[in-house]
Every structure is written in C-alpha cells, then in structure tokens.
Amino acid sequence: MKQFFKTTLLAVTTTLLSFNATAQDDLVTKAAHIKFYSEEGGITANNYAVVSKLNTKTGEMIFSAPIQSFEFENATMQKHFNQEGIMNSQSFPKGKFVGKIDNISNIDLSKDGEYDVTVSGKLTIKGKTNDVSTKGKIIVKDGKIMASSKFTIDRFAYGVEGKSQSVSQHIDLTINATFK
Amino acid sequence: MRLLNKYKYYVTVAFCFGLIGLGAGLNLWFAPHIDVQANPAFEHIAVRPFIKAAIDDISSFNDKYLATDGDSKIIEISGIIGEISTNMNNETVILLNDESFKDAGVLCTLLEANNLKIPEIGSKITLKGIVRSGAEYDEDLELYIDAVLEEGKILN
Numbered sequence: 001m002k003q004f005f006k007t008t009l010l011a012v013t014t015t016l017l018s019f020n021a022t023a024q025d026d027l028v029t030k031a032a033h034i035k036f037y038s039e040e041g042g043i044t045a046n047n048y049a050v051v052s053k054l055n056t057k058t059g060e061m062i063f064s065a066p067i068q069s070f071e072f073e074n075a076t077m078q079k080h081f082n083q084e085g086i087m088n089s090q091s092f093p094k095g096k097f098v099g100k101i102d103n104i105s106n107i108d109l110s111k112d113g114e115y116d117v118t119v120s121g122k123l124t125i126k127g128k129t130n131d132v133s134t135k136g137k138i139i140v141k142d143g144k145i146m147a148s149s150k151f152t153i154d155r156f157a158y159g160v161e162g163k164s165q166s167v168s169q170h171i172d173l174t175i176n177a178t179f180k
Numbered sequence: 181m182r183l184l185n186k187y188k189y190y191v192t193v194a195f196c197f198g199l200i201g202l203g204a205g206l207n208l209w210f211a212p213h214i215d216v217q218a219n220p221a222f223e224h225i226a227v228r229p230f231i232k233a234a235i236d237d238i239s240s241f242n243d244k245y246l247a248t249d250g251d252s253k254i255i256e257i258s259g260i261i262g263e264i265s266t267n268m269n270n271e272t273v274i275l276l277n278d279e280s281f282k283d284a285g286v287l288c289t290l291l292e293a294n295n296l297k298i299p300e301i302g303s304k305i306t307l308k309g310i311v312r313s314g315a316e317y318d319e320d321l322e323l324y325i326d327a328v329l330e331e332g333k334i335l336n
Contacts, residue, residue, distance in 0.1 A: 029327065031267040049287065049312065049328045054319050062320050066313035067279060067326050068250045076212040082250030090246045094314050098320045137246040176268060 024177040027145065032177035036063055040168040045070040052177045054147065059104025059121060061147075063097040063175065071086060086162045090127060095125045097132065107138065114139050119149060125158040136175075145179040214251045216310045216331040217291070224306075227259030227286055228278040234278045234314030234327060235284070243313040249275040251310075256335060257286055272298065274334075275318055275326065276307065284324035288332035298334070306335045 028114070032050035049069040053062045067089040072078040082089040097180015101107070107115045119134040136149030151171045155161070197218055222245075234241040237280035261278030267273050271292065277285040288309050290298075299305055311336045318325050 026322075028323065030322075031265065031273065033268040043236070048269045049289065049330070050272065051318075051321065053323075064318060064321060068246065068252060068312040069328060069330065075211050075299050077251040078213070079251065082248065084248055090242055090248045090251060093242055093246060096320070139185075149263060178268070 007052060025055050026054070027054045027056060027179035029177055029179050032063060032175065034063070034070075034176075035172075035174040036070060037172040037174070038168040039164040039170075039172070041163065043072070043167060045072045045078070047071070050175075050177070052147075054145065054177070054179050056109045056145070059101030059107075061097070061099055061101060061121070063177070065095045067093055067095055073088075080162070084161060092126045095123075097121055097123045098114070099132070103136075107119075108146055112140050112142070123153065123158075125153075126160045130157050137163075143180065145177070147177045148175065149173045162173055201232065214310070216254050217308060217333050221308055222253040223224040223251070224256040224258070226278065227257060227276050228281060230255075230257055230279065230286065231281065231284050231315045233326060234316055235324075238314055238316050245311040246305040246312065253311050255311060255329070256306055256308045257288075258304065258330070259286065259300060260293070261301050261303050261305060264301060264327055274298070274305075274307065276305070285326050287326040288314075290327050290332045307332045308335055309333070 015118055020174050029052050031048060032172050033154040034047045034050050036045040036047075047069045050063055050065045052064075053060070061096075068082060070078070071080060072081065081087055084090075087147045089101055102118045102120055104117075107117065115138045117138055118133065118135050118151050120131070122129050123132045131151075132151065132153070134151035135148060139146045151174060152172050154169060155167075155171050192228050233244075245255075248255070257276060259278055261274055262277035262282070263275035265275075267289060272290045274288050274290065275285045276288065286307075288307050307329065309329035312328040312330050313325075315327040316325055317323075
C-alpha cells in the first residue's frame with residue numbers, strides 16, 4: 001500500500017512538473033505584425049493585431065490574424081479585400097499558421113545571438129489549408145526573442161481569386177513577432 | 181454649318197458625361213476610410229456579454245458584428261483596464277477585462293490623437309471603436325484570443 005502511494009505521488013509530481021515546464025516554454029505575443037504586398041499595383045496592407053505563440057523547447061510556432069485588421073491606405077481597396085469574392089472576412093475572419101522551427105535543436109534561445117531558421121507548417125486562409133515552408137531569422141537580445149520571415153503565397157491556392165487583374169497572383173507576406 | 185453645330189453638341193455632351201463618370205470613379209476610388217468616431221455606435225455593451233456572445237456562438241457573433249466589406253459595427257464598450265501596451269506600429273493598445281472572466285478580454289487599438297491621457301490599470305472606462313474580430317478559444321494556441329477593436333477612443 002505504501003509503495004502504491006509512493007508510485008502515485010511520483011507519477012502525479014512528474015506530470016505536474018512536465019506540464020509546468022511546457023507552460024513556461026510557451027511565449028505569447030498579442031501584437032505581432034504581418035505585411036501583405038502585391039507587386040502588381042504596389043499594394044500594401046498591414047496587420048498589427050496578430051496573436052502568436054512560440055514554444056522555445058519544441059519550436060512550435062503559431063500565428064493567428066484577424067483578417068479585418070489588415071489596413072490598406074486606400075479605403076476602397078480595403079473594402080474589396082474583405083468582400084465575399086476575395087477574402088470573405090465575415091465568414092472567414094481569421095487566417096492562421098500552425099508550424100514549427102525545423103532546426104530548433106540547433107538553436108539556444110536562452111543565449112543572445114542571431115539564428116537562421118527554417119519553418120514549416122500549415123497556412124489556413126479562407127478555410128483552405130496548404131503546406132508552407134520558409135526561411136526566417138531569430139534574434140535573441142536582452143531577454144527578447146524577435147522572429148521574422150518573408151515568404152510568397154499563391155493566392156489562388158487559397159481560393160482568393162477575385163476579378164481584379166491589378167493584384168499579383170503571388171503575394172509577399174512579411175511576418176514579425178517579438179516575444180518577451 | 182448646322183451639321184457641325186450638331187457634332188459639337190454631341191461632343192460636348194459626351195465630354196460632360198465622361199467628366200461626370202471620371203469624377204464619380206475617382207470619388208469612389210479615393211473615398212476616405214470610415215470615420216469611426218464620427219459615426220454613431222451600433223450599441224453600448226459591457227465586456228462580459230460581448231465576449232460571451234462570441235464564445236457561445238462565433239458564427240452568430242460574426243453575422244451580427246462583422247460586415248462583408250470590413251466596415252463592421254462601431255460599438256461603445258465598458259470594462260476594466262487590464263493592460264496597456266504598444267503594438268509594432270507604436271499605437272497604444274488597451275486590454276479591457278471583466279472582473280468575473282479574465283481569460284479573454286477586448287483589445288482596442290487607440291487612434292493616435294487620443295493616446296495622450298490614459299487612465300491607470302484597474303480603472304473602469306468606456307471605449308468606442310470598430311469591431312475587427314470576436315473572442316474565441318483557439319485549440320492550437322491553447323488559449324482564449326481576445327476580441328479586437330480598432331480606431332478606438334476613450335469616452336470617459
């Protein structure tokens with residue numbers, strides 16, 4: 001009986017400790033930034049309301065962006081972007097990336113430095129999910145972790161078609177996040 | 181001579197219509213963004229029911245508050261200041277909470293011109309802003325995501 005309590009206590013303690021370690025490894029920011037750029041038309045939109053999580057041990061990385069927070073300089077362009085034929089932001093109000101840093105085992109995020117990373121995962125826009133793999137950079141300085149990446153997506157692969165020919169098929173996305 | 185006058189008349193009329201069309205097109209293309217603070221609020225609501233409406237049924241929430249063209253509902257919302265931060269565009273962002281439910285709140289980005297006087301954390305305030313998204317539990321992030329309001333102004 002004594003042995004049973006000992007084993008149970010050990011199991012509970014181990015579980016609690018591992019849970020705590022996982023929670024401590026998660027860094028969250030509610031103010032990441034995504035920039036959208038179309039070479040055709042020179043169209044830029046910025047979103048400063050992106051939520052992001054980075055797990056410093058596993059390298060898991062998640063970004064969730066409210067689509068209606070993309071700000072365009074031109075109001076008419078912003079309205080077109082949100083409409084049903086383009087982003088349909090009323091029905092699909094969030095875009096999301098769920099992935100991980102592939103080479104996290106080679107990086108020590110507790111030490112200051114600049115690290116080249118490769119990130120792969122799944123990007124969901126307008127309810128359609130595609131695999132994405134890209135290179136990025138992580139800078140660790142004074143207890144802050146700054147992550148950035150730039151990659152191109154084919155908007156047609158996400159059903160973002162629309163009638164306008166003045167927007168490129170391939171859109172550049174630039175992502176920046178600072179975790180403390 | 182009469183034929184020439186008729187021709188001039190048609191050219192002038194076509195030119196006028198062209199000018200009107202061009203003006204209307206330019207006016208539409210260069211229309212300003214919605215002036216959130218100049219427009220009346222759709223409703224005045226507290227943080228708790230606003231958050232609960234989204235968590236209970238996000239589809240109904242989106243139908244009610246989000247517009248198809250992105251010019252979504254403008255609301256006045258009351259709550260307690262939980263956090264004051266700055267985003268990557270150097271704009272002030274206020275997190276409004278409800279004392280009985282702190283897992284999710286309302287993040288509101290303030291208009292630059294209104295950044296000057298911000299009450300302390302814990303103060304009860306009312307904000308006016310445009311809805312961008314509702315609160316919801318995200319299974320991948322394993323946390324509640326706050327609702328987002330933008331172009332906000334502190335009313336009191």
